[in-house]
Amino acid sequence: MISDNKLPRHVALTFPRTYDRIVSFSSRYEEPISRGLLIFTLISEILRISTYLFERGILEITIDLLPRKVLDRLKIDADFLEHVLIKILHRLESVNPTVILFEDSALRRIIFTNTEDKIFKLNIVVGYDYERELKRALEASIGEIANVNENDLTMMTLIMKGKLVIPGDPDLVIVFGDEKFPDFIPLNLAYSELSFIDKELAEVSRDDIDRVLEDYRRRSRRFGR
16 A cells, blocks of 8 residues: 555546547547437546545546547537536535636536545546647736746746646646647646556556556656756
8 A cells, every 4th residue: 555645646637549539439420419428438437537546545636528629529518518527426425516617618626525534626627728728828927927037937837827727736647548748737747747548448447546656656756856
């Protein structure tokens, strides 16, 4: 068993390969029932993985749920996705959802408590658009960075991070699929560790998650130094 001080506190999950395959599948099967079942299954699998991470002692999880480019390709209405999401969440015990709406995306924070009165936070980010997010952060920061040396990237990053949707930096980002730097919340990942699981979501087991956490435990984190 991994000790608490060796566990990541905040884990982010992103699924680039899965979303590419969803787009491919939906181009062949455009029936609303097929798409609805696909999304329902996707969310259920993501919550299954998240639930086990909470069982292992992770305190906060941020989920990249259907990026904006995927929603646009699928022609899925945001209200429909919210309906499916809430329907699934209501099946869970001890869930108290709070919805915070932004211009182009939504951060849904669900608070879990267990018998030890620990608080677990689940952030579900719907329709994230990293290009738009970076552009908005930069535009909002133009005045603030006017007097910042162009080489001082750390200061610029800190300024822009204050404009982003996600609060805080994940300690660990698990990418399901492609072994490349994720498009999800890129400005929040400067000091995050990356791990990759090369499996379909339905095939991801508890052992796979345990291996990722054990790998994290072995790493010597330098936080950019």
